[in-house]
Amino acid sequence: MAELEERVQRLEAIEAIRRLKIKYAQLCDNNYDPLGLTALFTKDAVWDGGGLGRYEGHDEIRGFWEVASKSFTFALHYMIGHTIDVDPPFTVALGHWYIWEPATVNGRAVFLAATYNDMYEKVGDDWFFKQVKANLNFFTPYEDGWVKTPVMKTA
Amino acid sequence: MSLEDRVRTLEETEAVRRVLAAVGATCDAPYDAAAFAALFAEDGVMDLMEMGVYTGRAAIQEFIEGMRTKVSFTMHYWDGYAIDVNGGDATATWYGFETPNLNGTAHFGGLTHDATLKKVDDRWWITSLGQNLHFMSPYDKGWVKQRVTDQTA
Numbered sequence A: 001m002a003e004l005e006e007r008v009q010r011l012e013a014i015e016a017i018r019r020l021k022i023k024y025a026q027l028c029d030n031n032y033d034p035l036g037l038t039a040l041f042t043k044d045a046v047w048d049g050g051g052l053g054r055y056e057g058h059d060e061i062r063g064f065w066e067v068a069s070k071s072f073t074f075a076l077h078y079m080i081g082h083t084i085d086v087d088p089p090f091t092v093a094l095g096h097w098y099i100w101e102p103a104t105v106n107g108r109a110v111f112l113a114a115t116y117n118d119m120y121e122k123v124g125d126d127w128f129f130k131q132v133k134a135n136l137n138f139f140t141p142y143e144d145g146w147v148k149t150p151v152m153k154t155a
Numbered sequence B: 001m002s003l004e005d006r007v008r009t010l011e012e013t014e015a016v017r018r019v020l021a022a023v024g025a026t027c028d029a030p031y032d033a034a035a036f037a038a039l040f041a042e043d044g045v046m047d048l049m050e051m052g053v054y055t056g057r058a059a060i061q062e063f064i065e066g067m068r069t070k071v072s073f074t075m076h077y078w079d080g081y082a083i084d085v086n087g088g089d090a091t092a093t094w095y096g097f098e099t100p101n102l103n104g105t106a107h108f109g110g111l112t113h114d115a116t117l118k119k120v121d122d123r124w125w126i127t128s129l130g131q132n133l134h135f136m137s138p139y140d141k142g143w144v145k146q147r148v149t150d151q152t153a
Helices: A002-028 A034-038 A057-071 B003-027 B033-037 B057-068
Strands: A041-048 A054-056 A072-075 A078-086 A092-105 A108-123 A126-141 B040-047 B053-055 B071-073 B076-086 B089-098 B105-120 B123-138
Touching: A002 A034, A002 A078, A002 A092, A002 A108, A002 A126, A002 B003, A002 B076, A034 A057, A041 A057, A054 A057, A057 A072, A078 B076, A078 B089, A092 A126, B003 B033, B003 B076, B003 B089, B003 B105, B003 B123, B033 B057, B040 B057, B053 B057, B057 B071, B089 B123
Parallel strands: A041 A126, B040 B123
Antiparallel strands: A041 A054, A072 A092, A078 A092, A092 A108, A108 A126, B040 B053, B076 B089, B089 B105, B105 B123
16 A cells, blocks of 8 residues: 555656646746746746856746746747656656747747756645756747757847 | 545546547547547537637537638647546646648647536546637748738638
């Protein structure tokens, strides 16, 4: 019975973490809701977007989201092809995701493709992001495509 | 919640996911209207906003049959499911990216969807299906130049 309980806890943790990532996507697509997004992170969390910057703690992370919506005026975050690893005592977990993101940045249609390496921590009954690392594959204007312009400048 | 109830919730979540995935697959057949409608409860409702509201399997099937004359090819990339199961009822939201040939022109479609389902006779049935069309844009234009092509034209 103890083994069965453990197997169920693993599946429940995976499902809860999956929902956490989907919530992240939905909040990003709701004009990068800064308060909603920040609440998904532990207080000492790190969001590392490579060229988009590295932000540590709630104040810095919230500040990033407050600015993001000024240039990213539309986005759909398709979080796909994920794996989630979690073991007893089911308080920390790792996740890897693909993201496909059509967006409008500074008035231009763009395609963004990246992967995420996440670390999660369970606090009480809920899972939170401890670390989000985005690895950009391409960020290209719609008219150009990723061969012609793999990464566009946003400034 | 008992261990059995927790396992059942996980199993039903997966079962609902499979039903919703089947909806996308019937669209990619392309548009197997009978198979699509068969996933709905008899009084199921499909609300496609500007494209109309369809109640009951017959009306849903008729609409989907009509899509075949406009869309000769498409792929429905559906994921990002958020599914909540409560006994014999379920709700779901998810993301959809589509690549239709709409009236002879390649398009990209970006949508989000929602559904309610009910389990009857050991099977999940869709009682309502809705969508939010964020863009349906010609390939050569993109969503900034042309956000939506009228799919009913």
